[in-house]
Amino acid sequence: MTLRLPPPSPSDRCLSTVGADKETHVKKLLRAALAAVLAAAVVPVALAPASPAQALENGLGRTPQLGWNNWNSFGCNVNESLVRQTADVMVSSGMAAAGYRYVNIDDCWSEMSRDGSGNLVASRTKFPSGMKALADYVHRKGLKLGIYSSAGLTTCAGYPASLGNEQRDANLWASWGIDYLKYDNCGDHQGRTAEARYTAMRDALARTGRQIFFAICNWGNDNVIQWGAATGHSWRTTGDIEGNWSSVMGILDAQPRYAGASHPGAWNDPDMLEVGNGLTDTEARAHFSLWALLNAPLLAGNDLRTMSEATRTILTNTEVIGVNQDWGGRQGNRIVDNGNTEVWTKPMANGSVAVVLLNRGSSTATVSSTASQIGLGPASSYSVRDLWAHTTGTSGGTISASVPAHGAAMYIVSGGGKPATSFSLRGNGSNRCLDITGAAQANGALAEIWDCNGQPNQRFTATTAGELRVYDNAKCLDVVGGGTANGTAVAIWDCNGGAHQRFVVNTDGTVLAGGSAKCLDAAGIANGTRTVIWDCNGGINQRWTKT
Known part of the structure; x- marks a missing residue:
């Protein structure tokens, strides 16, 4: 069992701290053995996530x-x-x-x-x-x-x-x-x-x-x-x-x-x-x-x-x-990080994609992406709306701009639809693929790692709602019971739109579970090692490569 520490806390103030007592935040080692946690895990209960508290049911936000x-x-x-x-x-x-x-x-x-x-x-x-x-x-x-x-x-x-x-x-x-x-x-x-x-x-x-x-x-x-x-x-x-x-x-x-x-x-x-x-x-x-x-x-x-x-x-x-x-299923996120130049995208509810081309550097730079890279399917041309110039153009698939120092270009790109291309997730630590145990398709079938074989139980499709679907979109990757604790198992379940079925594949190789902001983790390298969620710690056992 590898002991994991929570990530460092950010700056612990919100305003001027004149006359303020600051709370001390002490990091706590997580000592429970993963095997014991998994042994206590049960298959998901066929219920929707717990209802939000009353304060969130007042129609605001x-x-x-x-x-x-x-x-x-x-x-x-x-x-x-x-x-x-x-x-x-x-x-x-x-x-x-x-x-x-x-x-x-x-x-x-x-x-x-x-x-x-x-x-x-x-x-x-x-x-x-x-x-x-x-x-x-x-x-x-x-x-x-x-x-x-x-x-x-x-x-x-x-x-x-x-x-x-x-x-x-x-x-x-x-x-x-x-x-x-x-x-x-x-x-x-x-x-x-x-x-x-x-x-x-x-x-x-x-x-x-x-x-x-x-x-x-x-x-x-x-x-x-x-x-x-x-x-x-x-x-x-x-x-x-x-x-x-x-x-x-x-x-x-x-x-x-x-x-x-x-x-x-x-x-x-x-x-x-x-x-x-x-x-x-x-x-x-x-x-x-x-x-x-x-x-x-x-x-x-x-x-x-x-x-x-x-x-x-x-x-x-x-x-x-x-x-x-606009809510298209997830907030925007960085998909390309080339040092001073970055590409950030966000799915829109109508199937288009919002794109920010960012230049963090001190001199003008060309920042580029493609329709495929931002998640649009193939098309002969794409509509590109410049949200600052308020003009609309077309592109054969390249989205590019000369961006001034400390500046950004912002577009809405549409056309081509969302591709349904599936992929496997290969664990960087194990060189094995995320796999649904025994190719089972029943609700509650657990996710593990296994030798990569390209079979349907190892092929996933990312949706605009932030899901990872398997078996030709029939089931969704799901955190068991909507849990948020370290060691909670990952399985498949009927897609229901819950936060516990949202997963973001980040450019650094981490797979973030939306309901808990924890990382998909395989704590071993052997065939059959179960996958769980755990505090993100940068370990190789939390890094995955799309193949």
């Missing part, structure tokens, strides 16, 4: 949220006038017409202590009219108002937070007409786990009876990828973004491991936009293109009142926003 947050530009310098003026400009600039809805207030909005009844109090100097009047104003604009707290005793800036007061605070926000909660991870946690603290607020929001969007902000820590979708409408995957190219690219690099986890109602959040904040216009277009392709929340962080026309044009590009709001 069916597409990624669009809006604005004050923190990136103003920090603690937030007040009623700023929020009202921003709501005004969100309408007058065309952002509201483009889909932006949430006007979100971040940290530092309250007094430094609760009132005599234990309630939070909006700062009397910053918000003299009170939050209810402010919410009414925003609502009259056709927009929604968001607020901030933390799952600790204090916020990141030292203001009173909501741990132990979840229901009291949720009821208060609902009475004010709040529509969105960003819930941070600062302050004393009183020894409670992140999952318990965030679940408590989820349930409190649900009990108010008001539709409130719940945005988890625990910086990608505490295995949020495993419980986030049952708790919030979105969850942060990294530490804070900053208004520079290096920060944007660093956060981008952390996203591929999460690609299989998002779905309508539950979105990966690589943090707010820095369009108009320190980036050049070229960098901002690339940033916006990539966040759209990732189905990320699009939350502007600039001062809307003074933004340039170039910034406004970027933020209101409805063709790019349309990619963000």
